[in-house]
Amino acid sequence: MNEALRRALLLGAVISLSATGAAWSSGGGGGGGGEMPSASAPAYDPAAEYVKAIQALNDKKYKDAERALTHVVNALPKNAEAWRLLGTANAGQNDMKGARRAYEKAVKLEPDNIEAHRGLGMALGGLKDAKAQSELEWLKARAQACGTCADAPSIAAAVKAVETAIAGSATAASGSLLFAGPAAGDRAYVAAVSLINEHRYDEALTSLAAAREALGPHPDILTYQGYIWRKKGQFDRAETYYRQALAIAPEHRGATEYYGELKVERGDLAGARVMLARLDRICAYGCAEAEELRRWVDAGHEPST
Template identity: 90%
Template sequence: MGRQWREALVLGALLSLGAAGAAWSSGGGGGGGGDMPSMSAPSYDPAAEYVKAIQALNDKKYKDAERALTHVVDAAPKNAEAWRLLGVANAGQNDLKGARRAYEKAAKLEPDSIEAHRGLGAALGGLKDPKAQGELDWLKARAAACGTCGEAQALEAAVKAVESAMAGSAVAASGSLLFAGPAAGDRAYVAAVSLINEHRYDEALASLAAAREALGPHPDILTYQGYTWRKKGQFDRAETYYRQALAIAPRHRGATEYYGELKVERGDLAGARVMLARLDRICAYGCAEAEELRRWVDAGREP
């Protein structure tokens, strides 16, 4: 029985129950028994701290947001959303140097992020740093290439924000007046799994990005981001998400299984066996994830 078929059954059961509090039998991609991502984090988890930060930002409690987001980036240093929102929190306190550092990290991790370049350009403009012009040029070039694409409005607002900061106006904390909370993240997550099951991978990635923006570095979301990039044939990118998920939740069954499958696809059977041995330790009495990966390892190729 294929992994995707089982996931489709899980999704169907969730939706047929009306969903909000229904059990997700193995977490995102076999995570181990949460409900929705916003409800299944451990007692101290970067995703939980991220949700606290979102609420603090919505309440304009920028110091509280900074504190929570510092916990997030300490635990998940490759989470671009957390660094970007840390920039928002710093800018909200008029700490433009701190904002610049945070936005630089966000832009490095996600070079195509409009909001990261907007925030960085505005912080640099507020500091009278000539590098602000480079960010403004990047945004203008992106806007010219975009034309009337779906990003046109965000790019226009970003260009105006950086120009205003360079002209000496106060630096806005963010382009958004309200940050999405856990319920929106859960909805985006459910939509993403449905899209994955329909092989609509680009749309799934957009939904997963929305879920991660609302919920932060939750291992279930990261696992599915890795899975989706893997299905698009971008193995290196997929691996970064699996590694992030396992750094946060080393016993995450779904990330362990999928990372093992990726290793099989790359011809790294020794590495896949390491992942299988880890699953055998996690699942003392056996689990579907271990059996699925064992099938891959035995076959030595994608079924």
């Protein structure tokens, strides 16, 4: 087991992601990044705003949810989960045009997200837009490819929901509006870390998605989503998650290390050295993340273990 994955397992065992106000794990205590906080941090805490939105959705206070989720997407415009839930909040207010725009963003950011396609299909159906049929066909193709896979029930429910919307009798909001709480998010996160250590990346992504839905855009979750997509060879997608994590927590050591490793894999050694210099500044007395990235930079590729 390499050092990065060993640390991932330890991290999952000890951190409570739902602890409001705690320093980001693997990210130091905040501050000292070389910029004023107003220049380096979002105007709103995206994770805190996300928690507000989840509570508002559960209470069917869709306008409050829309307001909080707008803060999230303004801070993190590439966070697909927030865009999807913004679509839910808009649909709950019968604002199908707003729902369509939000779901389109979610689908663009995560083209394989079943719930995003479900929401978009329902919004298009509510608007009597012929493009709803394309979403229905996508879901049916996914159902055929899935067969009896773990996603089969959710795909079947999505197909039925979009068919109902096209027929003109859909309810306003798509999907379940009873969202899991922080304890469930923590459990899903710890399960994901175990799956990562077993190289069961697709299952780990499912667990991380569940953690993200419960806890919002927490930098630890985003970092491991980036890690998995990197391991799956989708570097551009991996980078979006690392950048989101660092937008929330600019001194997050794990995200900085992994982003530097990604740059090495892309042959961008100059960019990797920038990440290493940032770690050396964050870790004034040294840290495992800086030493691991230094090994990558010195080797010019993934070092042997």
